[in-house]
Amino acid sequence: MTQPLVEVSDLTVTFQGTPPVHAVNGVSFTLAQGEVLGILGESGSGKSVTLKTLLRLLPERRTRIGGKVAVEGRDVLALEGRALADHRGGVVSMIFQDPGLALDPVYTIGRQIAETVIRHEGVSRSTAMARALEMLELVRIPSAKRRLSNYPHEMSGGMRQRAMIALALACKPKLLLADEPTTALDATVQIQILLLLRELQREMGMGVIFVTHDIGVAVEVSDKLAVMYAGSFVETGSVAEIIRDARHPYSQGLLAANLVGAEPGALLKAIPGAPPALHAPPVGCAFAPRCELAGPRCGADPLPLWQARGDRWARCVAAAEAAVPSHAEP
Amino acid sequence: MAVAQTDIETLATADKPRGYWSGVGRRFLKDKVAVAAGCVAGGLILMAIFAPWVAPQDPFDGTMIRRLSPIGTEGYPLGADELGRDMLSRLIYGARLSLFMGVTPVLIAFVIGSAIGIAAGYAGGWVNSITMRVLDVFYAFPSVLLAIAISGALGAGILNGLLSLTVVFIPPIARVAESVTTAVRKLEYIEAARASGASAFTIVRAHVLGNVLGPIFVYATSLISVSMILAAGLSFLGLGVSPPNPEWGLMLNTLRNAIYVQPWLAALPGVMIFLTSISFNMLSDGLRSAMDIKQ
Numbered sequence: 287m288t289q290p291l292v293e294v295s296d297l298t299v300t301f302q303g304t305p306p307v308h309a310v311n312g313v314s315f316t317l318a319q320g321e322v323l324g325i326l327g328e329s330g331s332g333k334s335v336t337l338k339t340l341l342r343l344l345p346e347r348r349t350r351i352g353g354k355v356a357v358e359g360r361d362v363l364a365l366e367g368r369a370l371a372d373h374r375g376g377v378v379s380m381i382f383q384d385p386g387l388a389l390d391p392v393y394t395i396g397r398q399i400a401e402t403v404i405r406h407e408g409v410s411r412s413t414a415m416a417r418a419l420e421m422l423e424l425v426r427i428p429s430a431k432r433r434l435s436n437y438p439h440e441m442s443g444g445m446r447q448r449a450m451i452a453l454a455l456a457c458k459p460k461l462l463l464a465d466e467p468t469t470a471l472d473a474t475v476q477i478q479i480l481l482l483l484r485e486l487q488r489e490m491g492m493g494v495i496f497v498t499h500d501i502g503v504a505v506e507v508s509d510k511l512a513v514m515y516a517g518s519f520v521e522t523g524s525v526a527e528i529i530r531d532a533r534h535p536y537s538q539g540l541l542a543a544n545l546v547g548a549e550p551g552a553l554l555k556a557i558p559g560a561p562p563a564l565h566a567p568p569v570g571c572a573f574a575p576r577c578e579l580a581g582p583r584c585g586a587d588p589l590p591l592w593q594a595r596g597d598r599w600a601r602c603v604a605a606a607e608a609a610v611p612s613h614a615e616p
Numbered sequence: 617m618a619v620a621q622t623d624i625e626t627l628a629t630a631d632k633p634r635g636y637w638s639g640v641g642r643r644f645l646k647d648k649v650a651v652a653a654g655c656v657a658g659g660l661i662l663m664a665i666f667a668p669w670v671a672p673q674d675p676f677d678g679t680m681i682r683r684l685s686p687i688g689t690e691g692y693p694l695g696a697d698e699l700g701r702d703m704l705s706r707l708i709y710g711a712r713l714s715l716f717m718g719v720t721p722v723l724i725a726f727v728i729g730s731a732i733g734i735a736a737g738y739a740g741g742w743v744n745s746i747t748m749r750v751l752d753v754f755y756a757f758p759s760v761l762l763a764i765a766i767s768g769a770l771g772a773g774i775l776n777g778l779l780s781l782t783v784v785f786i787p788p789i790a791r792v793a794e795s796v797t798t799a800v801r802k803l804e805y806i807e808a809a810r811a812s813g814a815s816a817f818t819i820v821r822a823h824v825l826g827n828v829l830g831p832i833f834v835y836a837t838s839l840i841s842v843s844m845i846l847a848a849g850l851s852f853l854g855l856g857v858s859p860p861n862p863e864w865g866l867m868l869n870t871l872r873n874a875i876y877v878q879p880w881l882a883a884l885p886g887v888m889i890f891l892t893s894i895s896f897n898m899l900s901d902g903l904r905s906a907m908d909i910k911q
Contacts, residue, residue, distance in 0.1 A: 373813070
């Protein structure tokens with residue numbers, strides 16, 4: 287049997303404090319080798335927190351993590367010391383939103399990549415530098431050799447993000463986490479970076495989890511999508527399924543709030559209201575206060591699920607009810 | 617192909633990759649005031665090192681005949697002090713002890729204070745709170761008073777003077793180190809380093825230290841002038857250097873009685889202290905702006 291690359295079940299993350307914040311509430315998904323999952327959601331929906339859990343990057347003392355997180359069958363939440371250091375950067379690595387902030391300003395690009403390679407593979411500095419050069423060429427940084435001795439502030443945003451990707455891929459990770467890697471870039475550079483990521487992903491056969499709030503970006507790179515709201519996945523499915531046939535009102539709202547096909551001069555269709563504060567774990571549907579279809583039955587716990595396949599489902603009362611007759615037909 | 621396209625701007629700068637420090641040097645050299653201050657400070661240091669060759673007379677050799685000769689006396693261009701010793705030579709030799717008392721405590725405090733501050737800042741939480749509250753106790757005293765109190769308790773002497781000044785400078789340096797480290801610790805590249813599997817030690821050594829030492833160093837250079845003035849103050853009170861050693865603060869003290877007879881002569885050690893402290897201050901200001909990448 288083929289083991290999934292990533293297996294997350296019933297993940298909950300709570301930040302302790304006054305008041306506490308229930309950032310992630312029961313997220314489950316699996317990701318196969320070489321697959322790209324896009325997690326789509328607005329700010330504060332728990333996307334980044336979910337990603338950081340996979341690397342155990344959240345502050346240990348103030349965070350309570352429940353559920354199970356496994357990468358290649360290994361329990362990430364139980365990793366300690368050396369094993370954790372090998373996991374970070376070796377098996378799983380991450381590219382960050384703003385490469386201007388995520389690269390250390392006092393070291394050259396080459397040195398930063400080489401450091402990581404030395405740390406994980408114990409090779410000599412010259413071998414590591416050769417690898418760094420190879421990586422910069424792989425991400426198509428022009429005149430890569432000279433770029434090795436550049437400092438981050440001497441590069442443009444797009445080049446920096448390429449360098450960041452080179453750094454993340456330097457140790458040939460099995461899983462790449464991308465936390466809104468194109469948000470800080472302008473539109474033309476954005477598409478270049480996305481194409482590059484997609485290509486490298488295919489070439490290296492990596493699994494990628496791509497977090498974004500931009501539905502266009504998510505569609506560009508992903509195989510399957512998960513729509514996240516208030517710390518839970520509300521709908522998952524393949525890209526095509528979600529784009530053509532979104533079942534959850536929130537996913538439909540996200541799709542409607544798009545510039546494509548908008549009438550000039552007409553107001554964009556926005557979802558009214560703001561996400562909940564999550565000081566307590568949500569009961570029933572967290573989206574109900576902003577939902578047009580909300581009714582008293584949306585407070586049910588657990589919520590009924592509309593499910594077509596293992597990973598094609600939406601957690602919504604209305605979707606479940608609407609689907610009953612069509613499913614009863616055949 | 618779109619992905620392989622290069623932007624011309626980045627190619628142009630790629631031709632000559634410049635290091636961070638060469639950039640700092642370039643910006644520093646553009647700052648005329650800082651360069652001038654650096655020359656003065658460098659000159660003073662050279663003067664102190666080569667004092668035996670530079671000084672025209674023996675700084676300890678005095679006669680009653682020449683007591684308080686005015687500035688411009690034949691063979692004694694800056695006159696002679698209350699014991700008839702050559703003022704110029706004493707000022708030149710005085711630079712040795714004065715600079716030593718200015719630089720050494722700051723240097724030691726820089727090492728200890730940075731270590732404390734960076735450790736506290738990186739650890740965060742209650743470790744940070746306890747360390748910083750303890751340092752705050754030292755902060756409650758004015759620095760002059762604290763230096764005098766410690767020196768007074770330990771007794772006169774150069775070593776005790778050094779010790780008291782070091783203790784005075786550890787808290788402010790640790791405080792700056794702590795605040796810079798706390799700011800750096802929250803930055804994304806620290807998290808990125810953790811995400812790539814770096815150990816806590818590696819992160820502190822490479823990523824925290826590299827980004828934090830510059831600002832702390834610049835702050836420490838601004839303390840050199842304060843240290844010199846404090847050291848002069850201690851000597852003035854008889855707590856630091858003891859006679860007949862030439863030291864500017866001490867000379868200011870012993871010449872104090874002559875202020876009605878030879879006011880210009882009595883002011884000379886003060887002029888040296890002023891000159892040195894202002895040149896170190898401007899030098900540190902220049903360094904600060906040269907090291908600021910964001911401008």
